[in-house]
Amino acid sequence: MKRNFSCQRIFTKFISPVKAMVFVLVTLCLVCSCRKEMYFPVASGRPYEVLVVCDSKMWERPAGRSLFNVLDTDVPGLPQSERSFRISQCSPDELDKTLKLFRNVIFVDVDPKMYTQTKLKFMRDKYAMEQIWVTLQSPSEEEFEKYCTENRQFIVDFLTKTEMNRLIKILEEKHSMVVSQLAKELFDCEIWCPEEIQSYKKGDKFFWASNNTSSGMLNLCVYSYPYYGPETFTKYYMLQKRDSVMMRNIPGSTPGMFMKTDTLYTDCRPITVHNQFAYEARGLWYMENDGMGGPFVSQARVDTTRNLVIVAEGFVYAPEKMKRGLIRRIEAALYTLMLPFETKEKAQADTEAEEEKKEAVKETNKK
Secondary structure, three states, X not given: OHHHHHHHHHHHHHOOHHHHHHHHHHHHHHHHHHHHHHHOOEOEOOOOEEEEEOOHHHHHOHHHHHHHHHHOOEOOOOOOOOEOOEEEEEOHHHOOOOHHHEOEEEEEEEOOOOOOOOEEEEEEOOOOEXXXXXXXXXXXXXXXXXXXXXXXXXXXXXXHHHHHHHHHHHHHHOOOHHHHHHHHHHHOOEOOOOOOOOEEEXXXXXXXXXXXXXXXXXXXXXXXXXXXXXXXXXXXXXXXXXXXXXXXXXXXXXXXXXXXXXXXXXXXXXXXEOOEEEEEEEEEEEEOOOOOEEEEEEEEEEEOOOOXXXXXXXXXXXXXXXXXXXXXXXXXXXXXXXXXXXXXXXOOOOHHHHHHHHXXXXXXXXX
């Protein structure tokens, strides 16, 4: 007792009661914030693996097949067929402690007594860190099948961007300082790309950076041109600009060789990046008068402070291997592009914002 009393006297002697209370509250906050990281395991599984928790009989019926067909679609813009996700399935009674740790889980809940419409809800870090737990609620299998069919692109985009946000988190902690300095120097922008991308070439309002490997080559380009209004964002205009920039800056090994876009196999669409308009192009590139080629993806955005279009593009050359993981890895870097008026807190693929917008559109349509 004497020892405890002595400690208390020493504590109150040097710290006033108010400061002691602040000290205790801060300590409790730190302990609470760290508790989840201390006791939660890290989610298991490889990138783009999805576990579907669904009644096994329903999984074989049209409702289950509709979800399978959504997840089993090809990755767009690749020269060969590669599936969007690796799919596993278990019934709810098979969902044990191990399976609960899966990184991407879709839990199918069909109950006419509980639900009147089909909705997608999600929760992060439910049973493990870096986990996304998606619940698809529906009153019937017919409504569930209809929802999957009508929202197939949204479901794929949501899960894909969730994986990309995991990559972005890694890039924030470890990225190529060479590329970040080039982006700052030439465009007054910030971008994070894989650390191994160190080789580069500078041009007029352009740079090209690469890991310069003989196997699985990752490449990042950033370039700019004036913004002239909405007509700037058309497939014809954007791909014409791309071809002119690449012809000047990425020549082949001999005269007459230069990079071009395979316009027949390239799609363009408006997307949202950092809650702002962006224009995405995704497809195939090739070297004129040469046998090289591969997939690319680009995002064009408007720097309103300078009336410029800033384009960030990733392309891959890997004839000896599958390309899904490579192109998605460099695509994640595109979402980290931060224009001068943006902040680092926005560096992510906007999954939550798009989900909120989708729900708002549904409510508006009902009215």
